[in-house]
Amino acid sequence: MIYKLSFAIALCFSLCFDLSIGESYVLDDKIGLGRTFDGIGGLSGGGATSRLLVNYAEPYRSQILDYLFKVAATTVYILMLDGTEPSHMHYENDENFFRGYEWWLMREAKKRNPNITLIGLPWAFPGWVGHGKNWPYDFPDITASYVVSWILGAEQYHDLNIDYVGIWNERNFDSKYIKVLRDTLDKVGLTGVGIIAADGNWDVSNAMGVDPYLNDAVEVVGAHYPGTTTVIEALKTQKKLWSSEDYSTFNDEVGGGCWARILNQNYINGLMTATISWNLVASYYEDLPFGRDGLMTAEEPWTGNYVVESPIWITAHTTQFSQPGWTYLQTVGHLVHGGSYVALTDSKGNLTVVIETMTHDHSVCIRPPLLPFNVTAQNVTFQLKGSFASIKELQVWQSKFDFKTKKPFFFKKLSPLKIYDGSFTLSLDVDAVYTLTTISTGQKGTYPDPPASGPFPKVYFDDFNVANPSFSEAPYFADQTGVFEYYINLTDPGPHVFTLRQVVTQMPVTWATDADQTISVIGDYKWQNLTVMCDVFMETVKTGGVFIAVRVDKGGQSVRSAKGVFFWVFADGSYKVTNDLVGKTVLAEGLSGTRAYGWHTLTLTVEGEYATGLLNGYPLWKDAVVLGPKNGWAAIGTHSFELAQFDNFAVEVK
Numbered sequence: 230m231i232y233k234l235s236f237a238i239a240l241c242f243s244l245c246f247d248l249s250i251g252e253s254y255v256l257d258d259k260i261g262l263g264r265t266f267d268g269i270g271g272l273s274g275g276g277a278t279s280r281l282l283v284n285y286a287e288p289y290r291s292q293i294l295d296y297l298f299k300v301a302a303t304t305v306y307i308l309m310l311d312g313t314e315p316s317h318m319h320y321e322n323d324e325n326f327f328r329g330y331e332w333w334l335m336r337e338a339k340k341r342n343p344n345i346t347l348i349g350l351p352w353a354f355p356g357w358v359g360h361g362k363n364w365p366y367d368f369p370d371i372t373a374s375y376v377v378s379w380i381l382g383a384e385q386y387h388d389l390n391i392d393y394v395g396i397w398n399e400r401n402f403d404s405k406y407i408k409v410l411r412d413t414l415d416k417v418g419l420t421g422v423g424i425i426a427a428d429g430n431w432d433v434s435n436a437m438g439v440d441p442y443l444n445d446a447v448e449v450v451g452a453h454y455p456g457t458t459t460v461i462e463a464l465k466t467q468k469k470l471w472s473s474e475d476y477s478t479f480n481d482e483v484g485g486g487c488w489a490r491i492l493n494q495n496y497i498n499g500l501m502t503a504t505i506s507w508n509l510v511a512s513y514y515e516d517l518p519f520g521r522d523g524l525m526t527a528e529e530p531w532t533g534n535y536v537v538e539s540p541i542w543i544t545a546h547t548t549q550f551s552q553p554g555w556t557y558l559q560t561v562g563h564l565v566h567g568g569s570y571v572a573l574t575d576s577k578g579n580l581t582v583v584i585e586t587m588t589h590d591h592s593v594c595i596r597p598p599l600l601p602f603n604v605t606a607q608n609v610t611f612q613l614k615g616s617f618a619s620i621k622e623l624q625v626w627q628s629k630f631d632f633k634t635k636k637p638f639f640f641k642k643l644s645p646l647k648i649y650d651g652s653f654t655l656s657l658d659v660d661a662v663y664t665l666t667t668i669s670t671g672q673k674g675t676y677p678d679p680p681a682s683g684p685f686p687k688v689y690f691d692d693f694n695v696a697n698p699s700f701s702e703a704p705y706f707a708d709q710t711g712v713f714e715y716y717i718n719l720t721d722p723g724p725h726v727f728t729l730r731q732v733v734t735q736m737p738v739t740w741a742t743d744a745d746q747t748i749s750v751i752g753d754y755k756w757q758n759l760t761v762m763c764d765v766f767m768e769t770v771k772t773g774g775v776f777i778a779v780r781v782d783k784g785g786q787s788v789r790s791a792k793g794v795f796f797w798v799f800a801d802g803s804y805k806v807t808n809d810l811v812g813k814t815v816l817a818e819g820l821s822g823t824r825a826y827g828w829h830t831l832t833l834t835v836e837g838e839y840a841t842g843l844l845n846g847y848p849l850w851k852d853a854v855v856l857g858p859k860n861g862w863a864a865i866g867t868h869s870f871e872l873a874q875f876d877n878f879a880v881e882v883k
Contacts, residue, residue: 234672252565252609256558256572256582259695260617263557264469266573267502268346269492269548270305270710271297271509271524272474273334274314274353275398275740276785277707278508278523283330284530284704292676293527293535300385300674301524305505307348307473314352315701315712317379319732321357326382328701328714335389346553349379349430350395350473355689356735356870365738372587373406373413380419393423395473398740399453402427404436404443406693411446418594423448428473431455434463437766446704449473454503456597457491467501476540477522478595482630482637485539486592488524489585489628489662492547493569496563497838500764506540514707514862515878516754518785530705533680542628543641543662545673549589550581550626550666555802567604568657580617581753584609586659591632591839610654618651623665625829640673685753693875694727703729711747711867716874725764725828731867741786746810751880757860758883760834765798765865766874767825773800774868775875777831780861781841793861794853796833796842797868800825804849806842810854810866816840828876836883 252845261564273279282293297303311576327330338345365372378396383389394410396402404611407426414422426435426447437444450463464566472495478484488506495501511523521528524544527535551573558572566587588604613620626642646653646665657663666672686706693703693715701714706729716730730749759779767773774797781793789864791810804821808814821844825831832843841851863880867873 257614268304282512301544354738359738369406369409457494480538487594565609750862764876768872
């Protein structure tokens with residue numbers, strides 16, 4: 230990869246020597262060091278958050294990956310297992326380590342940063358793990374074996390060594406299961422894989438305090454959205470403390486300010502040595518829940534457009550100038566007039582200081598609530614002591630959020646700062662981030678501007694005729710429940726050899742309240758008047774059912790209440806048109822003559838307040854009155870968790 234190095238060197242800007250000595254702070258490693266820095270990372274999954282990334286054409290896909298894993302140099306990467314990610318074991322006797330795109334994404338991350346930390350965290354489990362209950366802990370041996378098989382497969386099939394594994398995202402932990410998981414890992418030689426618990430609040434630390442075997446089993450106590458603070462029980466464990474999921478904030482400049490503030494203050498206030506963003510990259514349809522809550526945005530593979538948002542550059546302020554294994558100084562803290570500073574060292578003479586001066590209203594995260602505080606411009610003096618006393622020069626990088634003139638700049642290299650008599654004075658502006666470091670290798674690599682933004686194509690067709698697909702999922706389809714995979718239909722000698730098949734036959738052990746139906750959405754949320762056509766094939770006699778839909782208005786954890794226009798046909802020879810996914814509001818119904826194990830072509834047209842449906846090219850119903858919504862995605866799906874196939878999917882928007 231070739232970077233165009235465009236360093237903008239300023240003589241002073243808003244960072245400079247000042248004759249008026251301000252508040253004084255000491256940076257000293259001789260009084261002892263703090264905790265070991267474990268990294269800054271991003272989380273892919275928990276809503277298929279990187280779903281659209283794989284569909285980018287080159288060179289744009291590689292450029293996005295470079296920004297994530299080279300420029301921002303994210304050092305921790307979490308994969309959410311299951312949820313809306315396809316499992317490696319849909320069924321108990323099933324094993325496939327090539328489903329989905331996360332294997333590819335981990336390989337690409339590792340290619341760019343060989344030392345990146347890889348973590349797996351179950352978000353949901355296949356239904357067979359819970360034996361029909363929405364609970365994974367009744368049979369801890371089965372659940373542990375399922376998780377461990379994924380770790381073994383990562384190494385065997387992809388040469389990926391998983392460093393840590395979690396329990397169950399933001400759900401109750403079970404002490405017995407954690408200990409069984411530790412034993413299972415050890416029995417197969419995975420003694421180096423650490424357990425993170427419990428990816429919710431800090432409560433697991435209470436249990437660890439009274440159960441020495443549980444305490445021994447857990448390597449990292451991880452909490453989500455801790456508000457930069459920890460609890461005394463977690464500190465008493467003497468374990469690594471992580472903010473193992475944080476941020477989840479719209480990635481405009483306030484989102485960037487949130488990220489800047491918590492990256493420093495998670496350690497200063499809570500001694501958390503890793504902070505992990507949900508999510509890594511906002512590469513999913515923006516109108517799904519928590520749109521654009523990523524370090525950068527890549528939601529238009531059909532155009533190639535992507536946006537390098539401010540959190541990427543804020544991340545680089547730390548990750549380009551330190552590495553996991555460096556150590557925080559004990560001399561870190563808050564600035565007198567607001568803001569904070571951290572300092573890290575490799576204990577080999579290198580020093581990196583990161584200062585943030587984010588004001589309250591410009592650094593609010595989505596959660597938890599942020600108590601009021603004040604930040605003003607200030608002069609600060611830093612005294613370098615201990616092994617840092619001999620430092621003569623520091624490299625300087627600055628980002629400035631400019632909420633008044635709307636002319637921010639990010640990750641700008643300024644003139645080196647000369648150190649005299651072991652001290653230096655800075656003039657700090659508000660809403661800014663500064664890095665001062667002995668590391669001289671920082672760079673703001675740039676690529677040419679990506680293509681312009683544009684809507685999803687108004688005419689789209691996919692026949693799924695891919696003999697050897699690179700990925701198991703068809704482009705642009707975003708599964709909300711169920712899993713839709715490329716399938717080779719060897720029993721059909723006709724035109725339907727290559728299809729898209731819904732393959733999950735049992736409700737998973739879920740994190741959110743999933744729909745009882747399966748559904749995959751595609752297209753533009755703004756679509757109003759359009760025609761969708763698709764060939765469908767039911768594989769469940771009598772009780773089977775499939776649908777095509779338009780104007781679908783909800784997905785993610787809200788999918789159960791999705792509305793739209795849904796055209797269903799059933800294996801019992803009937804059809805139904807409903808205004809909702811659950812099928813309660815019926816707009817039309819009758820006989821269709823449809824059966825399982827036969828191909829049928831469904832056509833659904835919606836224009837204004839009226840909808841019309843064709844079956845095999847002939848009118849089946851017409852002029853059903855649409856109650857709303859007025860716009861939404863197109864979709865395909867099934868009546869229950871059942872096998873069904875889809876082919877020749879087509880959309881034409883009017």
